[in-house]
Amino acid sequence: MDTMILNTMWVLIASVFVFLMHAGFAMVEVGFTQSKNAVNIIMKNFVTVSIGVLGYYVVGYALMYGTDVSGLIGSDQFVLMGSPESVAGISFDVFFFFQAIFAATCATIVSGAMAERTKFFSYVAFCVVATTVIYPLIGHWIWGGGFLSSVVGFRDFAGGTAVHAVGGFCALIGAIMVGPRNGKYKNGVPRAIPGHNIPLGALGVLILWFGWFGFNPGSTLDITSPATAHAAVTTLISGAAATIAAMILSNVKYGKPDAGLTLNGALAGLVGITAGANQISFAGAILVGAVSGVLMLLAVEYIDTKLRIDDPVGAISVHGVCGVFGTLAVGVLSMDGGLLYGGGMTLLTAQIIGVGISATVAMGLAFLTFVGIKATIGLRVEESEELHGLDGIEHGIAAYMDL
Amino acid sequence: MDTMILNTMWVLIASVFVFLMHAGFAMVEVGFTQSKNAVNIIMKNFVTVSIGVLGYYVVGYALMYGTDVSGLIGSDQFVLMGSPESVAGISFDVFFFFQAIFAATCATIVSGAMAERTKFFSYVAFCVVATTVIYPLIGHWIWGGGFLSSVVGFRDFAGGTAVHAVGGFCALIGAIMVGPRNGKYKNGVPRAIPGHNIPLGALGVLILWFGWFGFNPGSTLDITSPATAHAAVTTLISGAAATIAAMILSNVKYGKPDAGLTLNGALAGLVGITAGANQISFAGAILVGAVSGVLMLLAVEYIDTKLRIDDPVGAISVHGVCGVFGTLAVGVLSMDGGLLYGGGMTLLTAQIIGVGISATVAMGLAFLTFVGIKATIGLRVEESEELHGLDGIEHGIAAYMDL
């Protein structure tokens, strides 16, 4: 009983930390895009939080944590009806609180990659689907008793796949389908469209890092477990290692320590360690971080110049690529069953299968959703609207005014 | 003993969350006003925190929680002298900490509504009165053992009336007495004076929301009570519902989802649920949120165009109107004695009486205070000062400089 109160308290506090991540996402996305679209991005973030929470309340939670049907989907507790008093050793209310705030994160990732050219209400529609279907479905397989955890033996501690890879791969599909921003490519050569407020973006990254200390350590749901403190430290040092790695590599490749990539580096390290923050050693966390920073940087370049997919904030590389990498790294570096710790290929195989299925399904569902949206309300704003900025036309107001 | 430590810890942490709300208020007020007054607003916020805490330490706490005299006022523990070791099951120091941070909130609400035209030291004077007299007095009636709770049976969980309605009605009087900003009305028709930094305003709202998870759940002072977790969830979903409601209504009324009103919507929902966050059901919280969002929007329009009271940040509508509404909603929706739960009219009547008396007294005291200030140091800056911005003349510095 005492432990339950303790854990309830811990998860409640961790949830509040995670909540602030929405401010972090908002600032990162605003900072790394153009000022003429800043209001639009702000609005998307508010809508994501709100719809995410409500959609998860009405439908999402039920599909994710309702009584399992054939390992595929949850089937009751819609509108939280018939939910128990406690789950996983903490109060049900707090469990829901934590999960609901998580749910919104997944959609937010997509908003960054599709920024500056997507219709407001089209994004809103995607956001509804993401938080009521895509995230809960895959989440059920991973965390809700579905087949990925129960049959495949897939492990995803705090959402390296369930949140980040899923979000990142939805973002990939979204960015492809909405197409690059006007002027991004000229004869196939990418142009830089610099963000308009680096300090705000940096504030966002630090706020996200702060929130991640709820996201990862909170995911144990158990303050009495040593894994909680362990996860806090791995989150700290993986982020640090990735920051330094990205900074050094950008300096080597481009002659200067690049601010955008260094900031993304921090996020890459945080995403990278998410899947295994509780079971990768400190040294392993530094390795995961450093590799995440490098991978992210290479992915940003590859996606931008080779694949020619326009991702203004680097969401695909940060969340998609590093989410996958981090999930696979568990198979190698987990102190409990990882390849390097004598666990053989079993865990690594499970990880490969799990992340493969999750990413594929996420892409498939995102594709269907965007096809539906495109066919009905359309996906992309008018060219002239894009040119003048979404703020004036979609919201009738500029972000910065002095008149 | 263990429970006391647990609760002490919880309230300490919740207080720290609430503290960050001052950053939220500062950013909201800065973002939604003009850049030429940004330094002035920042200074007001710093003064509010500082004076609020010190004034409450010296006098306010005593009047609010000192030994009750005829249900009207506290009478001892000035400068915290003779205070006990523990109060309400938590350490006295933490109890005071929580209360002191609360106290400053009430005055901050007023600063938003009177922004861009009020003399700096006149606001400082009001702030002293608000945190040493107005808030503690009414607070005593509601929370300190005074007649509203003990005789009338009035309920205000986390300050829907004690903090928000009181602050909002003081703001109403202040905004009326200082008059509209120059150029706000032309032949009785209001003009928009847009805020200068929507992203900063949005950051402020999200920080406030974060802090509200200390404000509401923390108000149980008891982590072992299920009401704490319940309050966290209602705070989350009421804010979400209000955001969506305000966004949709603004879209319907004005053809576009309005950013200012959507952001205010989130705050409206948070204020709305404050009085009953512990005793209104989840569905009830969504209802309270949605109605708050709608009410706020209508109130903003009514106050602006019909009453012609100039409230730059919408503080009267957000805190005053939704504070009152939320308090009354307790009488209807409280799962413990609300009208809809078979409690009859008793609770609703108590709520009507309580909020009526509180608002009336707040307005009366605010009126007297502002009359006094007007008669001595004056309330409003010179027209030329207002024209050129308060920053240069009251503080000798611009908020944004690049030279």
Added chain:
Amino acid sequence: MDTMILNTMWVLIASVFVFLMHAGFAMVEVGFTQSKNAVNIIMKNFVTVSIGVLGYYVVGYALMYGTDVSGLIGSDQFVLMGSPESVAGISFDVFFFFQAIFAATCATIVSGAMAERTKFFSYVAFCVVATTVIYPLIGHWIWGGGFLSSVVGFRDFAGGTAVHAVGGFCALIGAIMVGPRNGKYKNGVPRAIPGHNIPLGALGVLILWFGWFGFNPGSTLDITSPATAHAAVTTLISGAAATIAAMILSNVKYGKPDAGLTLNGALAGLVGITAGANQISFAGAILVGAVSGVLMLLAVEYIDTKLRIDDPVGAISVHGVCGVFGTLAVGVLSMDGGLLYGGGMTLLTAQIIGVGISATVAMGLAFLTFVGIKATIGLRVEESEELHGLDGIEHGIAAYMDL
């Protein structure tokens, strides 16, 4: 066991609060400097966090908390090897987490004082030395079982000396050696080089204040101790008193309440109370705060106009001067052995010796480090780079862009 979990949880949460201080430092430094150097400052802050944490992990922790050798230095647990399960009644991981986040703070202080003219990689080099040698060494003497605590009887509760005075005196040496910014002095008369974004600076101060509630109360490492709650209250009211003191004094001296000094005032009060937050009475905290606010203001003026040392953000005055003052104040105002509480000169003498040795050694080591850096990679950017801003040349990007 239960207490250990409770305290582990408390320190974990407090550490997360402290982490956000890095966002606070970043915003303060960005806000109070020129826009053309904003990216550079952001990068320095990210590097500080990352290098700080990693350097402390590899070397710093061992020197600070490894097995003591003659009261001078720690000697094992490099790369945390051989570290115990728990320290000081909390989990080792959380203890390290808290300490690692602290370590980075010390170097950050220096970055503010040397802003706008120091080479990026020179600062990086200093940062490595600061977090692997300077801070851990002096930290060992004070907190790691070294001679200052064990022999001298020096007391520094949360780092008034170990973090702030050490950081401030390193900053002093750095600012002297790198020289004033171009155009700061003309014929020996200082010119104002105003910060470019006061609202962001203000946000930073409020975030720092928030984090300080982890920094000070967290330093007990013990939620069951009444000192924790006591430290929270003294942190609150000392900051408040200093804010008001600085505001009033600036108004008296310069005719207007100065925003920069009022904001610095808050920080001065927080630094001032850090050394004795657990053992100075509430009234004492107000005194310490008020004096800190005054001292800081006088120091800013003296350093700027008399010593002609250019410290863009006032770091030397805030952290160095108030850090020393607060440490000495413990000798006078400590309720347990202070001069005014009948403790005689013993404690005060210990404080004088301790802070004297710490500051001297910090200055000496900083001097050697900067001499080394100057001789190798150089300390200061080219004049033309300084003129055009460090952002373009060191990082190839402007902080604010709209094209």
Added chain:
Amino acid sequence: MVEKMSKIEIIMNPDKFEDLKEAMNGIGVTGMTVTNALGCGLQKGHKEYYRGVQVEINLKQKLKVEIVVCEVPVETAIQTALKILQTGNIGDGKIFVYDVVDAVRIRTAERGPAAVKDPK
């Protein structure tokens, strides 16, 4: 290019802008371009402090409004601006008038006065 074109540049306080815009629309001005500027004029000598250091002449936030006119006589525009902006206080601002050699409406490639006139 028989009709002469002129640019009227108004340095003014930001707060009166809405009024000016309305008044200018009232006399048939078809467009204007506005820039944020910092001005120092006779308001000089004003001493300020920043963190205890004297800052001598303070630059005041101004708007620079540029209006190219041909049909609307320059004098009408100046008088209209004066009516709105004159308060008699230092800092009211200044108006400068320049010759414009040519104008192009990019949308239609119209040139000269036609580029500035209302096509409706």
Added chain:
Amino acid sequence: MVEKMSKIEIIMNPDKFEDLKEAMNGIGVTGMTVTNALGCGLQKGHKEYYRGVQVEINLKQKLKVEIVVCEVPVETAIQTALKILQTGNIGDGKIFVYDVVDAVRIRTAERGPAAVKDPK
């Protein structure tokens, strides 16, 4: 000062700036100065709401690009700008041309057309 110098002022949508810059470099323009501006032109009448209050004419974000030319004929520059900027939509912008009396390259103190020409 035999060669006449002119200033070409282009009020344009921010998004086409990269293209314009390239095109101008292509015809030998040696420099330009760019300012953020807010413009209102025929886009007027557009009604917006801010917190439920009607905001009448909305100012649109524009760039003001100033190019002083002497060697490059004004006409070439105008045609180049038209090619890049003309979309046929309201809001495409305007070009104004002014006489320049003198120019100085501060670095070398060169005067007149020499100050504007490429020294290489």
Added chain:
Amino acid sequence: MVEKMSKIEIIMNPDKFEDLKEAMNGIGVTGMTVTNALGCGLQKGHKEYYRGVQVEINLKQKLKVEIVVCEVPVETAIQTALKILQTGNIGDGKIFVYDVVDAVRIRTAERGPAAVKDPK
């Protein structure tokens, strides 16, 4: 309007502004209007990276200082500006001079040179 008025437009590095202001006050300039601008000139060709993508010509932050003079000879102002601003490095900036047809001091409605002169 016997006395000719001219506008001197100085495109300069932001950092020297304080010095320039002082020097201009020294020679009797009564006012100036300053705008933030981005400039590209001979500093072109400079290659930068943003998130791994090459950004070609970088715009540099400049100040545009506009001074309308009549009493103060244009030449004095130019020489004063040169003295302060010339460092010999690329990016030192440019000065352009234009004719001013008329000026108005809004506060007093004074016109022409009187509007620019110090009334004291």
